[in-house]
Amino acid sequence: MALRDWPIKRKLTAMLVLISGLVLLLTSAAFAGYQYWSLRRATRDALSVRGRIIAANSTASLAFANDADARELLSALRADPHIVAAVLYDKGGHVFARYPASIVGDLVPAAPGPDGYRFERGLLIGFQPVEETGSQRLGTLYLASDLGAVYDTFRLSGVIGLAVMAVALLAAYLLSRVLQGTISQPILALAETARAVSTRQDYSVRASRLGSDELGVLTDAFNQMLGRIEDQNRALTQSQDELQRYAADLERRVEERTHELKERNESLRRNAAELLAANTELDAFAYSVSHDLRAPLRTIDGFSQVLLEDNAAQLDEAGRESLHRVRAASQRMGTLIDDLLKLARVTRAEIRTEDVDLSGMARDIAAELQRATPERQVEFAIAPGLKARGDARLLRVVLDNLLRNSWKYTAKQPAPRVEFGPVEANGGEAFMVRDNGAGFDMKYADKLFGVFQRLHSAAEFEGTGVGLATVRRIINRHGGRIWAEGAVDQGATFYFTL
């Protein structure tokens, strides 16, 4: 198992034991190093003391060449099993006495080395000068000791150290087993709670708080979080239920409304079809009536004319006047029929779309009006470069009607003025025809575009009441819209889009 997957209890215990083990190890190593060093020094010091004593005692032996005495002196070293060799050299550097008596070879240097004690080849050796106080040197003492004493002591303290370390580690382990609980217990409790929450989806459980340290704070925060989640969960469930109810209600209502709309649609479609049929019928009827009405009308007018020309003498003034009225009325009826036929044609005509120069068209119409009635002085203000896409023939009918209207209704103005130009309407491009003529009451704005709807009497301004109806039809057939603004004696403005 990888270290990071260890349970926290084991991690804590391992950590504590590892730390105390390391501390113990370092301490022991430092102590052992110090002990080794001080043991060697103590051993060297002890050997040097011993050397000095023997040297002091052996002065007379050397001075008076008594080697038996010297050997006896050296043999006292038997008490120390670590002394492996001892040699006395005389003044000339020759071996004078040795211990043990049988010793030979490497352990007996042929001649004394420099004075002093040192470690050499695993041995502690020393050359001690032999001299009586204040006098010349008599010889040299050589001592060699193995390091058994050092190693024995070292081994003993090593064993003791290991035993102490084992006991200390065991104690550290046991103690850490107990102490790690103070840290791991709250964490485990938290983990257990978290598991319960996530597996059972039960937000009502709470972790128990074991202390007021950071883990206690964590536990509190965790519990608070759980509480909040529980509250939010409840609120969520409630609003979800509510939402479901709303959704169901909405669905039901949508269904009802859809059903209703479907029905209404259906009836509208039926109505539209009926209307279309009726309209077509009406158009056909109007056309045929208008057409059929023209023949008898022409007969009435023709014979009235014949009567006036051929039999004028036989008629009195009143008779002639009556015939004139008959003729005027029949001619007016003819115009009316022509207009109605025009309206019917507009409805039936096919639209051919092309680019149309509206400005040029308006100028032509204005010039035509001026030619027809040269005695009137009307100021035309036609914006240049106005273009549109549509049926040129029909659009000419529109402009002709609107401009002719303006021309007509400004007749009583001292300074008549008619304007054609572009305008901004509802965020889109529109055209307008404005005059400063008789105007109209906005109350009747709806009626302007109806067939035979007239706001002025024929005596005031002549007209059939078909022109604006025709205009609206053409605009509608182009997919546009037409409306008007005005006030009595304040002029009128007609707006249209295409």
Place this chain on the structure above:
Amino acid sequence: MLVCAARLGAQAGRASEAQVKAVFLFNFAQFVDWPAEAVPDSHAPVVIGVLGGDPFGAFLDATVRGEHRGARPFEVQRFQRVEDITRCDILFIGRPVGDRPEEILARLKNRPILTVSDADRFAERGGMIRFVTDRGRIRLQINPEAAEAARLTISSKLLRVAEVITPTGR
């Protein structure tokens, strides 16, 4: 035994008996303390005297040359008669006068002079140190009582390597 034989050979080979004795005479100065009145001042020479026949030749002079005991140099003086001895610290009594030492010792009685000789039974007869030649080796016999009487102190180390003679049987 083998070591002893080797030593004998070595001693015989490298130094004559006279030479060894000369060194011993010189070495005595290190193991004997004289009373304060015997030392006139701290730089006074340590006098090694030879009375009668001199067996050392040039060896004794060679041995002490350049040596000191503390600040005191060594000096060798030769006397023909005991009356000639003025100041002396170590006196070797040679032949023939040494053959009858009692007379000389009587003359030197109570003077702080270390008396040395190879005369027979010298220690028993009131001398302080006798050289004994034993199988080619020089041994010492010491009479501490005599030294004591002359107010000389002989180091116990020296006594240890010597044969102690007590003529009074004390």
